[in-house]
Amino acid sequence: MEEDTVKLISAEGFEFVIDKKAAMVSQTIRNMFTSPGNFSETRLGEVTFPEISTPILEKICQYFYWHLQFASGKESEFHIEPEITLELMMAANYLHT
Amino acid sequence: MNTPKKRNFKIEAFKHRVEVDPKYAEKTWKVLEHAIHEIYNHNASGLSFEELYRNAYNMVLHKFGDKLYSGLIATMTLHLKEISKSIEAAQGGLFLEELNRKWGEHNKALQMIRDILMYMDRTYVSNNNKTPVHELGLSLWREHIIHSENIRSRLLNMLLEQIYRERTGEVIDRGLMRNITKMLSDLGPSVYQEDFEKPFLEVSASFYSGESQQFIECCSCGEYLKKAERWLNEEMERVTHYLDPKSEPKITSVVEREMIANHMQRLVHMENSGLVDMLVNDRYEDLGRMYSLFRRVPDGLSTIRDVMTSHLREKGKQLVTDPERLRDPVDFVQHLLDEKDKYDKIIGSSFNNDKTFLNALTSSFEYFINLNGRAPEFISLYVDDKFRRGLRGVSEEDVEAVLDKVMTLFRYLQEKDVFEKYYKQHLAKRLLYGKTVSDDAERSLIVKLKTECGYQFTSKLEGMFTDLKTSQDTMQGFSAGQGPEAAGEGPAIVVQVLTTGSWPMQPSAACNLPAELLPVCERFRAYYLGTHTGRRLSWQTNMGTADLRVAFARNQRHELNVSTHQMCILMLFNSADRLGYREIEQATEIPAADLRRCLQSLACVKGKNVLRKEPMSKDVGDDDAFFVNDAFASKYYKVKIGTVAAQKDSEPEKQETRQRVEEDRKPQIEAAIVRIMKSRRVLDHNNVVAEVTRQLQSRFLPNPVVIKKRIESLIEREFLERDKADRKLYRYLA
Structure with a gap:
């Protein structure tokens, strides 16, 4: 695996390989990769989320990239389908995003 | 318009319908506790951050925050106690190293724990006002390590x-x-x-x-x-x-x-x-060190300053009252200037040019210079010496530097009017005898005095310069009018017309000029009064100089440079070989004191004795007789006969000058009193004295007793009156 990408694995086992920079939007993921004691995540460069389903994780990954764009000044809307809102919010709370 | 009915919406908290396993909390905590142990034992690499985080997250979410938090404290305490033991066990010098190592480990562990328990920090801790994990770790460390009895x-x-x-x-x-x-x-x-x-x-x-x-x-x-x-x-x-x-x-x-x-x-x-000792020996480096160190402590600088001031005053007092020093005024002033230079340099190079030190220096100088009443005279003499000799061949900047130094001394003087008096005398002599080295330098000093003391102080001095300039023009006009034939024969004269009042002239009886001179003098008088109406000319024979060509026996020819009085005396010997003192006195009518001095310088100075005296003695007596000294010899063609001039004022002259100064002060004091009373109308005695002192202090320090006398004199002359009710109050009468 390349240095600047990380692998996020959903409850169903889907793997999302995204830029580390994007993943760091989540405070929780950031801590996973920067905490001093050599945790397994830091070593392998991948995180498994047994409580986050694939569609939600996908949406989250989209959000990471959208957030980076937004932060660099490109304003656009981030569309969220109503039916996943609740689950998405819980995941956001978990990931401190 | 219809207002829609108010409806209360209520949003209910989302309820987890997850049935919680009663042993769930216990199980989850075990996982976390194990992880903390592993972290302290440097075994964290096998752990999954996500899993630990998720467990802590769920525990907090399911209201087991308390358990998590207290569990954390207990676990950490346990480890710290162990650490404490291992630190205590460290021997001697290793103690600090062990402590430092353990502290580093604890810090690292603490950061990891904080990271995995971040969700607790974010929610549980802030909602329940607990200490965040990191601070908790520090305070436990403090409690169990730093404050443990043995450590x-x-x-x-x-x-x-x-x-x-x-x-x-x-x-x-x-x-x-x-x-x-x-x-x-x-x-x-x-x-x-x-x-x-x-x-x-x-x-x-x-x-x-x-x-x-x-x-x-x-x-x-x-x-x-x-x-x-x-x-x-x-x-x-x-x-x-x-x-x-x-x-x-x-x-x-x-x-x-x-x-x-x-x-x-x-x-x-x-x-x-x-x-x-440092001051005396110019130990700039030590002085600078003392200054910079003492500056750090309260009263440090004032201690230095006080000692410096008292030393300076003591030394200055010795300097100005040492009778040895008083013999040579130039040396005296030079010493003062050297002293000033020395301390300027010390303050500049060691004391950071500290204002308060400069002030102390000034006040010390003011103090001791004025201890000696003759300081104004000496300073003027110093300037005189400089202008006559000292400044010859000196560059303009250096001249300015010398003058500036003189001005600083001048500023210290209280009796500036005394200085003015002497300065005027000395300046007059310099100008009339053409002794001044540089007119520019003279003027430059006058400009300085003017900026220091105002127009009034120097107006007469400037008048003297103007007189000389006009005299030059007058003489040109006169000799042009004479025509070439007159110039060839007989003595030539150069007249300097001086305004009475500008010059420090004592009205002295004019002596009898030799008959050879009278015609040319008359011609000048006629010329001058012809060009200026309403003026009076009188001859100041005690001020001039003359060049005489003399043929001695043995064919010795010399040109003698003498004063006017001496010239009068010598001319008498054109018609006589032997003259008694009384005869000379009668013929010339020179005042006795001057005459004696002239004769002394003509007859008693070795190498310049153009006259011979009988009996040969140092002093001139009433019955002495004088002859032309035929044996006079000099290797120079031109011989300058000095007058036994009083360089420094002799004692009676000093008294006289003093008296004149006192006299001159009277009208100034009166003028000041009148000025003050005119604007104030009514003022009490003490305030009058204070005001007068303030107004006059740029020139001199008036004595309160004198001021009182002047006030009384003004009351007598009905400028002022005493208030009838309050005798201390004066009233101005217009």
């Missing part, structure tokens, strides 16, 4: 011992010291202050107190100050290397107090090396 005092002693060893010249591990003090600061400012800084300052104080006692006994002041400076720098360096920056002012103030403030008087007055 606390040992730590302090170790630190102080290290510093002591460094102070006595050993090399210590500064990095380690830095880490430990950093740890103490990280645990909170109060820990650093209470557990380290305070005892550190106390120990330092006693250390430096001892050192200073020891050194002050055996070192000179200069060496001691050098030591103090080095110590001070060492302490500052120590702070930058391994102490908290906030400690710097505290430790430096300890050093300052112990090394300097406590020994200030002793240092300053140290025999053979104290401040006075």
